[in-house]
Amino acid sequence: MPEPLINEHPHKRLNLLTGEFILVSPHRSKRPWQGQIEETATDSRPAYDPSCYLCPGNQRADGTLNPKYSDSFVFINDFSALLVDTEKATVNEEDLLIAETERGICKVIAFSPRHDLTLPEMETDDIKKVVDLWQKEFIELSQESWINYIQIFENKGAIMGCSNPHPHGQIWAESSLPVEILKENRQQQAYFEKHQKSLLSNYLELELKKDERIVVNNEFFVALVPFWAAWPFETMIISKRHVQDISQFTEDEKIDFAKTLKELTVRYDNIFKTSFPYSAGMHQAPVNLGEQKHWHWHMHFYPPLLRSASVKKFMVGYEMLANPQRDITAERAAEMIKQQSTIHYKAQ
Amino acid sequence: MPEPLINEHPHKRLNLLTGEFILVSPHRSKRPWQGQIEETATDSRPAYDPSCYLCPGNQRADGTLNPKYSDSFVFINDFSALLVDTEKATVNEEDLLIAETERGICKVIAFSPRHDLTLPEMETDDIKKVVDLWQKEFIELSQESWINYIQIFENKGAIMGCSNPHPHGQIWAESSLPVEILKENRQQQAYFEKHQKSLLSNYLELELKKDERIVVNNEFFVALVPFWAAWPFETMIISKRHVQDISQFTEDEKIDFAKTLKELTVRYDNIFKTSFPYSAGMHQAPVNLGEQKHWHWHMHFYPPLLRSASVKKFMVGYEMLANPQRDITAERAAEMIKQQSTIHYKAQ
Ligand SMILES: O=P(O)(O)O[C@H]1O[C@H](CO)[C@@H](O)[C@H](O)[C@H]1O
């Protein structure tokens, strides 16, 4: 890689998973910031909040009482965007107004009974229980023959639209393939047909050899800043073994995945000594659609912060209308994440 | 259109311009909001701010003094993401790390010498002068044979990453086609080849006939909420005449375009009695790439607000990882915009 191109000049990098380029302007990271400053989360939550609809024993929007759960806990979202009983219907007016109904299930997973924790502040053993639940939910949901895609994700932090600080994530399972999945499906399929190996196996091999963007390298999982990252501190966890989805994780892999999650998110929190916000989620093979050998399980982390706990990257004008853009390079971001301690700043 | 599908059930609608679906969950607009509340802009700016780098006569980051301009004023961005003198270079490691340098010009346009105005608060005659300048800049930039795409846009409001409230927009001109343009190019080309008419001509004709999503209908321009809108109050201005770019606008069209901009943005401000934030920008045919008959000029408005001046729509977890999603329908949003007065709330 000719160093000056990457380190100094504006350039585009190809996102292998979507087939789309992102614009990098490394020289621009010196730009002063006079724009919006985010409020930083005040971090003094009680272990139990009587007004929180996720705390054990509390009442939810529909009147149900939560069980007095001690690990993690899952339920159908009281304000689900997708519903189980939507009937099939399509619209097509002159090939110009095209629509169809969509059927699905939206679930919420509380990661811990403790209102005041987040993934990086939880014990690895307790994160492992969340991994177990994700696996169980994935297997159960894929047993519904009409479900074709299952999105497991977490919005962390108010800045990422999270409306309750109690540690939790979501699962949206649905009957058709979302747009990002269609892109990744196409790209991985084309690669697999050509090379008889998964795109991410070969990509991971090259990244491990170069060691310029690797952040965590554990027994079964790697966390790295992808070459084509769009968000300043974007990362991706990739399984070393080529599996299609979380149902295939072994017990050892689940333990290692929990460990990898812990290490990555602790480092995130340490960068700006703040509860690091992000949207994160697994991309997995579609279900009930036959063999999906070309799919390789991975998990994306999209954190919005750029310069401090209160200055984020805005994906706005040019980015919305034309092309995602970043200033700081993927290599520099990887360095910054790797430099962080694996001990949480609150525990130091 | 079967009414229940649109008004009550979760469904997907096809964005004709990108070829991608968006998810609509109409039943979900009743969801209570306990999440992040944005700060609303305090609206007491002076007509001239001695510390503003866009006000007439003031000094910019590089030491230059702004002229004492009386209409609008354009200059090269002091922190350009793209640079004119970037040399061509490409990278390809095993078809896995793919990058190339990108050359471009980034400009800033101050819309008015008055620090305290915004487009909706400006006189239509003064907006017309901005339109004149956009046209002039587009023509001049397209004379550079190495430029292939010109993005004219505005980020309005701190919530949209705008770092200076002085009314201004930007132009990024570059050597390759950005990802959103590639999508719209493909879709418009396929349609034009099949129908010998532009996609947006036929779409506009159908929308005018149905009159369910039209917001402004002037002599030469229409503003509407597209059937496939993703943002709550997203709109699109379409030229009634099938032209490729702003260089083809006649004098009468430019006056009518200024009038349409004024009407749309005044209505926006009136919805929540606030300076309505958005990212907006024109999509136009690529330049210096031969005939582009399939392209039809249009301008997108992507405003983030959802329920009030301080509660926005978060395009986060599911949206980033899977598929853009909205709650309120395009038809309901169009109704709400249309109901607004065309007299700005501050002048009422
Ligand atoms: O150039 P500005 O106004 O400083 O910056 C703003 O607009 C740019 C173009 O959409 C974005 O890349 C930046 O993230 C945003 O803060």
Ligand SMILES: O=P(O)(O)O[C@H]1O[C@H](CO)[C@@H](O)[C@H](O)[C@H]1O
């Ligand atoms: O379901 P929640 O947490 O209330 O809502 C949050 O996540 C959803 C899924 O990413 C988004 O659609 C919402 O905009 C966001 O506020």
